[in-house]
Amino acid sequence: MATNGVNGSAINGDHEGEFNHGIQVIDENKEFTSTMPEYLTANNVLQAGFSYHLISVFGSQSTGKSTLLNHLFNTSFPVMSESRRQQTTKGIWMSLATDPDGSSDPDKPHLGKNILVMDVEGTDGRERGEDQDFERKSALFALATSEVLIVNIWEHQVGLYQGANMGLLKTVFEVNLQLFQKDKSTVHRSLLFFVIRDHIGHTPLENLKNTLLADLNNIWHGLSKPPGLESSSISDFFDFTFTTLPHKLLQPDQFKLETQRLKLRFREESPTNANYSTDGVLDTSKTGVFLPAYHRRIPADGLPHYAGNIWRMITENKDLDLPTQQELLAQYRCDEISVVCVELFDEVITPFESALSQKIVQPGLGPAMKTALDTALSKFKEEAGRYHKVVYNRKLEDLEKKLQSRLKVLYVAQLTAAHKNAIAVFADTIQKGIKRSGADFASLVTETRATVLADFTAEAEACSLEGAFSYTDELHAVEKELDEGATRLRGEEMTRLLARMEKSLRTKFTSEDDGVAYMFKTISPTLYPRIWTLFTTGVTDQIAIFTQRSTALNATSDENSQAVYKLKKRAWKVLRTILDEETKEQGLITRLMGYFDKDFRYDDQGVPRVWKAGEDIEGTFAKSKETVLKLIPDLATFQLEDGSKPPLAAFIGDAPEGVEEVGVNIEEEEEEDVASPTSTKTFIILTPGRITSLTESFNRQADQAFVDAKRGTISSVSQ
Ligand code: GDP
Ligand code: MG
Structure with a gap:
């Protein structure tokens, strides 16, 4: 005897206890199950995508439906014990088909993958007469979800047009029109698989089939059809296939044999183009039952939610149309999947976001951004891509935008930090470089600029998500700032150079051997011309040196001429200050007195005079004083030998334009x-x-010398 009974040993998966008989999708209180996700998970169906099948069985109560399913699919739906005839199947049950023979011989056709079978409570109303509308509701539910509807019917019921089965089929056709009418562009087909039980054999299958087809067409014509579908034919929506089975109790071996053969029609492979006979009858012994057109295209992980929603709509007596339900499901599942994808993204990205406040270049950000985005999006595409395309595309776009906007924040911060870094490294490297060797500033700048720009670009490129984010503007900003920095550093360097040049000139002007002070030893009309020459040659030489150095700094010709202009002006100031120093009254008096003494107090041989009585002290004194007083006008004005002013303005030249814009101050x-x-x-x-004051001072000191000389003769006379 068959082992597939209430106490049968056949089980699904490892969940012997809980899921021994599958799950009760709809219970006797019309509640929808909450355990379907667990059940599908336990049987590895939840992640199967579209790779599963859903079939349902219909028929009067106690016509051996559960028995048939158990034989075909190795399920353990409860069957009525033969001694106590009472209803066993309550509500709707679901169980996964298993194929104990299939695995042993791979060449033998075996059951399709992941066939979920729904055993629907019988429809006699004998025991639930008061609850007629459950029949309609369960039909709606089965049709909305199943690819194949097995219609279980006794041979002797065939042709009984008024029989309960025909009432059920009328319901099925009606609800089918309701379910799909909103989306007339897509034809959802279903297969009605008639299994005629207790076939004695007197009437051939062909005749039974024709009788049933005639009945089905009659029912179809009698239906009132919604607008637009008035002229539709039954074969627009349904394919039919028919088979017979012998009496299980009278011909048990035959029954077993036939059910095993029948099982093969539920095999996996099925041609995409099935050959229909003209009357819409499919030879499923050739094609198998699982034509792609029947699949409801609900990904397995969306099935619990979808089925639950369909059932809710049915029990709330709401209008049910499947296209809308599929869209709602897509929204729900896409959102759920999106949450999971964002979590994956968070795992990688949140640490970087937390570190944002440090405002530093975050190592590894670029690859992490790419990985996080790719991981999240590819998971979403893989899992949500099976759902309603329009909804999916919209949700994908939402997710992409959301993730990208978070990445953009990181990207912008990274660019800012990399920018700051580039500028700092640039300044630091150049300053150190200058100190180290007084190196060639121009090539130091060029090399450092290239290095920091390469680093910046590499970092920006790594985070740009293959061009999704642009860094052109930031790069230009960095370049501009580097160039400004280079100009500033060069300006500073030029300023230092100028200071050195100025110092050299000062040294030259104050040289004891040939400087200004040395020249002042000889006061004459050529004094200032000599100093002028000293000045112009000194400055010209220094400018030559300066120009050489500033070229090494890569200074522009503007910067250079500004610096030269400045150097000339400063040089003059230096000289002028030295001249002031040299011509201070006390110093000049000493020098003038030197000239005077040389003439008055020493003789031609340089021997100090000793005045004797009768010598011409007055005459010598007057001559000596006059010679010296004549020198003073020569000192008063800095002029050339011909009495003209030196061409200082021409020597310095006009102030170059744009002095402030470049670094030279x-x-x-x-x-x-x-x-x-x-x-x-x-x-x-x-x-x-000052001339007056100088003259007076000199006169006073010269007069004193005269008095001393005079006194000397008197004392020598009196001795
Ligand atoms: P269901 O209510 O349609 O699911 O029917 P069950 O599978 O529970 O079977 C109801 C009764 O019919 C049980 O006592 C079975 O032993 C018996 N039965 C099962 N298969 C057949 C069959 O092929 N022919 C007949 N006459 N009885 C069957
Ligand atoms: Mg049953």
């Missing part, structure tokens, strides 16, 4: 400052007041 000139080469007073070394 030229301080404000005070017009009043005599040291300023632009001052009109700059060539006046001794003002008339």
Whole structure:
């Protein structure tokens, strides 16, 4: 006897206890199960995508439906015990088909993968007469979900047009029109698989089939059809296939044999183009039952939610149309999947987001961004891509936008940090480079610029998600800032160079061997011309050196001419200050007195005079004084031998334009400052007041010398 009974040993998967008889999808209180996800998970169906099948069985109560399913699919649906005839199947049960023979011989056709079988409570109403609408509801539910509807019917019921089965089929056709009418563009087909039980054999299958087809067409014509579908034919929606089975109790071996043969029609492979006979009858012994057109295209992981929603709509007596349900399912599942994808993304990205406040270049950000985005999106595409395309595409776009906007924040921060870094490294490297060797500034700048820009670009490129984010503007900003930095550093370097040049000139002007002080030893009309020559040659030489150095700094010709201009002005100031120093009254007096003494107190041989009585002290004194007093006007004005002013303005040249824009700093000139080469007073070394004061001082000291000389003769006479 068959082992597939209430206490049968056949089980599904490892869940012997809980899922021994599958799950009760709809219970006797019309509640939808909450355990379907667990059941599908336990049987490895949840992640099967579209790779599963759903079939249902219909028929009057106690016509051996559960028995048939158990034989075909090795399920353990409860069957009525033969001694106590009462209803066993309550509500709707679901169980996964298993194929104990299939695995042993791979060449033998075996059951399709992941066949979920629904055993629907019988429809006699004999025991649930008061609840007629369950029949309609379960039909709706089965049709909305199943690819194949097995219609279980006794041979002697065939042709009984008024029989319960025909009432059920009328219901099936009606609800089918309701379910799919909103989406007339897509034809959802279903297969009605008639299994005629207790076939005695007097009436051939062909005749039974024709009788049933005639009945089905009659029912179809009698239906009131919704607008647009008035002229539709039954074969627009359904395929039919028919088979017979012998009496299980009277011909048990035959029954077993036939059910095993029948089982092969539920094999996996099925041609995409099935050959239909003209009357819409499919020879499923040739094609198998699982034509792709029947599949409801609900991914397995969406099945629990979808089926639950369908059932809810049915029990709430809401209009049910499958296209809308599929869209709703897609929204729900896409959102669920999206959450999981965001979690995956978070695992990688959140640590980087937490570190944002440090404002540093985050190592490894680029690859992490790419990995996180790719992982999240590919998971979404893989899992959500099976759902309603329009919804999926919209949700994919939402997810992409959401993730990208988070990555954008990281990207922008990374660019900012890399930018800051580039500038800092640039300044640091160049400053160190200058100190180290006084290296060639120009090539130091060029090399450092290239290095930091390469680093910046590499970091920006790594985070740009293959061009999704652009860094062109930031790169330009960095380049601009580097160039400004280079100009500034060069300016500083030029300023330092200028200071050194100025110092050299000062040294030259103050040289004891050939400097200004040395020249002042010989006061004559050629004094200032000599100093002028000293000045111009000194400055010209220094400028030659300066230009050489500033070229090494890669200074522009503008920067260079500005610096030269400045150097010339400063040089003059230096000289002018030295001249002031040299012409201080006390120093000049000493020098003038030197000239006077040489003439008055020493004789031609350089021997100190001893005045004797009768010698011409007055005459010598007057001559000596006059010689010296004649020197003073030569000192008063810095001029050339011909009495003209030196061409200082021409020597310095005009101030170049745009002085402030480049790094070379030229301080404000005070017009009043005599040291300023632009001052009109700059060539006046001794003002008339100073000449007077100088003359008076000299006269006083010379007169004193005269008095001393005079006193000397008197004392020598009196001795
Ligand atoms: P269901 O209510 O349609 O699911 O019917 P069951 O599978 O529970 O079977 C009801 C009764 O019919 C049980 O006592 C079975 O032993 C018996 N039965 C099963 N298969 C056949 C069959 O092929 N022919 C007949 N006459 N009885 C059957
Ligand atoms: Mg049953």
